[in-house]
Amino acid sequence: MTLPNLQDYHRPATAEEAIALVQQHGEGAMLVAGGTFVHGLEVRGLLDNVTALIDIGRLGLGGISREGDTIVLGATTTLAAVAAAEFVGREPAFGALRDALTYPPPQIRNAGTIGGSVAAAAPLYDIPAALLALGAVVRTTGPKGRRELPLDGFFRGLFESALAPGELITGVAIPPPPARTAGAFLKLETNANDLAIVSVASQLTLDGAGRIAAVRIVLGGGVGETYVRATGAEAALAGQQADDKAFAAAAKAVSGDFEPVTDHRGSAAYRRHIAGVYLRRTLTTARERLG
Numbered sequence: 539m540t541l542p543n544l545q546d547y548h549r550p551a552t553a554e555e556a557i558a559l560v561q562q563h564g565e566g567a568m569l570v571a572g573g574t575f576v577h578g579l580e581v582r583g584l585l586d587n588v589t590a591l592i593d594i595g596r597l598g599l600g601g602i603s604r605e606g607d608t609i610v611l612g613a614t615t616t617l618a619a620v621a622a623a624e625f626v627g628r629e630p631a632f633g634a635l636r637d638a639l640t641y642p643p644p645q646i647r648n649a650g651t652i653g654g655s656v657a658a659a660a661p662l663y664d665i666p667a668a669l670l671a672l673g674a675v676v677r678t679t680g681p682k683g684r685r686e687l688p689l690d691g692f693f694r695g696l697f698e699s700a701l702a703p704g705e706l707i708t709g710v711a712i713p714p715p716p717a718r719t720a721g722a723f724l725k726l727e728t729n730a731n732d733l734a735i736v737s738v739a740s741q742l743t744l745d746g747a748g749r750i751a752a753v754r755i756v757l758g759g760g761v762g763e764t765y766v767r768a769t770g771a772e773a774a775l776a777g778q779q780a781d782d783k784a785f786a787a788a789a790k791a792v793s794g795d796f797e798p799v800t801d802h803r804g805s806a807a808y809r810r811h812i813a814g815v816y817l818r819r820t821l822t823t824a825r826e827r828l829g
């Protein structure tokens with residue numbers, strides 16, 4: 539790995555110190571948490587101007603806490619720690635997050651962090667898709683104070699997010715899912731270290747009569763410059779009985795929800811087809827998880 543202009547490495551003890559260091563180094567500053575994506579950015583020539591790495595591993599931002607029924611994943615909590623959390627393993631509502639966390643290899647799960655996964659703004663990542671389906675909110679602190687940014691609208695493009703210069707993610711808050719909610723996530727990849735061809739995260743809430751009271755569907759992978767909310771498929775499902783007929787209608791509708799890319803991993807037509815198949819499968823799994 540080469541950072542041709544790197545001069546400084548800092549390991550601040552507080553968020554305030556980290557923000558001051560970012561301001562001091564200006565555009566040359568780069569935050570590092572688990573460091574697993576630094577190489578990915580470097581090979582794309584995006585780090586040539588980096589002069590200082592600011593390691594945020596000692597800011598005390600790790601850990602999972604509850605604020606009432608809201609769950610807060612600290613920014614430097616590793617993916618492995620989230621996967622090991624009791625509620626993730628047990629509750630159907632966290633099924634999509636649980637599924638998504640099985641994809642990264644163990645080395646990445648042990649070093650990569652929730653904050654880094656979100657801040658990277660790479661729609662090829664699985665965990666943010668699941669967090670989007672859960673309606674999560676990003677918490678930040680920066681030169682202008684603290685902010686809460688819903689993940690809906692946070693991702694602006696490939697490697698682009700709503701974070702302002704010098705703004706640090708402190709955590710990701712997950713609001714309490716409604717009763718009778720379950721999620722599921724699936725992705726198609728060529729092998730365990732390749733990028734997602736298509737991924738689908740589905741979150742389903744049923745009423746007492748088995749009708750769909752709420753649904754959130756997020757597409758990732760090569761479906762565009764950033765994650766896509768499948769609003770057409772969601773509309774096809776809203777208020778319907780959660781049966782195979784409704785799921786088939788949603789699978790048809792989802793092909794109009796995005797403009798996939800064509801590359802060596804798959805054509806746009808193939809991606810549209812897989813999105814429909816995986817949508818049906820994730821909805822079926824979510825329904826099964828509700829018993």
Ligand SMILES: Cc1cc2nc3c(=O)[nH]c(=O)nc-3n(C[C@H](O)[C@H](O)[C@H](O)COP(=O)(O)OP(=O)(O)OC[C@H]3O[C@@H](n4cnc5c(N)ncnc54)[C@H](O)[C@@H]3O)c2cc1C
Nearest residue numbers: 569571572573574575641642650651653654655657664707
């Ligand atoms: C071989 C490999 C396989 C992978 N497989 C998968 C997979 O199957 N599924 C999947 O979802 N992901 C996968 N990933 C991606 C992985 O999840 C991310 O690399 C990881 O989550 C990033 O976290 P990090 O702490 O290492 O971030 P870092 O590499 O430290 O940082 C990434 C970016 O985020 C910024 N940043 C980090 N933390 C913060 C913060 N708190 N506030 C503001 N900015 C911040 C950094 O400045 C940098 O721009 C894979 C990565 C690799 C290298």
